[in-house]
Amino acid sequence: MIKIHIDVLLAKQKMSVTELSxxxxxxxxxxxxxxxxxxxxxxxxxxxxxxxxxxxxPGDILEYVSDVDE
Structure with a gap:
């Protein structure tokens, strides 16, 4: 499974989803x-x-998590 960390990065940059879009x-x-x-x-x-x-x-945005880790 691939997890997406855009929310975390948006918060760190103090940027809205609208602005990123x-x-x-x-x-x-x-x-x-x-x-x-x-x-x-x-x-x-x-x-x-x-x-x-x-x-x-890219590695800051995407993370692979094994199904076993879930």
Missing amino acids: ERVGITMANLSILKNGKAKAIRFSTLEAICEALQCQ
């Missing part, structure tokens, strides 16, 4: 799907834009 160029609906862990995939270009906007690395 505008900076990255994706809809609020798609950003919501991503941050709630409902997305099936993410484009590298989107991941890159999120990393640039949040000044982070």
